[in-house]
Amino acid sequence: MKGTPNPQQGTVDHGNPPGLRAQQAKWKLTFVFVVVVLVYMFTSWQTGSSLIDLWYGLPDVWRMVLELFPPNWGYATETWGRLSETIQMAIIATTVAAILCIPISLMASSNIAPNNYVYNITKQIMNILRTIPDLLLAVIFVGIFGIGAFSGIMALIIFSLGILAKLLAETIEAIDKNPLEAIRASGGNTLQVIVYGVMPQILPQYTSFTLYVFEINVRASLVLGFVGAGGIGQLLQRSISFFQYGRAMMIIIIIFVAVVIIEYISGKIREEIM
Secondary structure, X not given: OOOOOOOOOOOOOOXXXXXXXXXXXXXXXXXXXXXXXXXXXXXXXXXXXXXXXXXXXXXXXXXXXXXXXXXXXXXXXXHHHHHHHHHHHHHHHHHHHHHHHHXXXXXXXXXXXXXXXXXXXXXXXXXXXHHOOHHHHHHHHHHHHOOOHHHHHHHHHHHHHHHHHHHHHHHHHOOOOHHXXXXXXXXXXXXXXXXXXXXXXXXXXXXXXXXXXXXXXXXXXXXXXXXXXOOHHHHXXXXXXXXXXXXXXXXXXXXXXHHHHHHHHHHHHHHXXX
């Protein structure tokens, strides 16, 4: 009599033996490695640069490090003023973007948008906003409004609006639909659905996203200053251009401390909210 099959017994793999599978994996890794090396060599040849240039540039790096110290604290007063301007730019841009993103994100949410036409148009506008780099926006607004903080604020508004609207739209699409249906069934209009059904569900995430974008705007405003869009970044760019490395180091230290403190406070607030 043939014995009944034991379900606990493992089935024999009659496919590729382990040795052959290991050999195939080895060849795949080798192929990927060769492709990466060839791509690196080609791009290095095309750009005329390689990691060897880093080795040759080490003496200059060491020389600059020595020139950065000691920091020149004689310009600390002016630096604190520009840092305050940078933070104010981030606050204004984040506040305006946080207000504007609410109607945009509602129209870009499939469960709230009045029709597919509005939904698709708004989604495309959001995609366009997110594809424009903040530096390019700063250059455009500096060309329109001139050098100064206002150009940086406008660039940060457009930049952060794309981020906030996308995050908030995705959050709205993921909310519980039962409260919305209950409000509609009881005769509530669209505004009541938004106020009593949508906002209570997204308020914690909305606040967290706003704080997160504020952190991004603080860091972005530092870079925008290099193209004349105001803030402490403009002061840092000027110090480097005139080879005032001690002053530049002082600015870098102040920026580092300020960013760390802002991110710590923002992170704690987000933890309490969420």
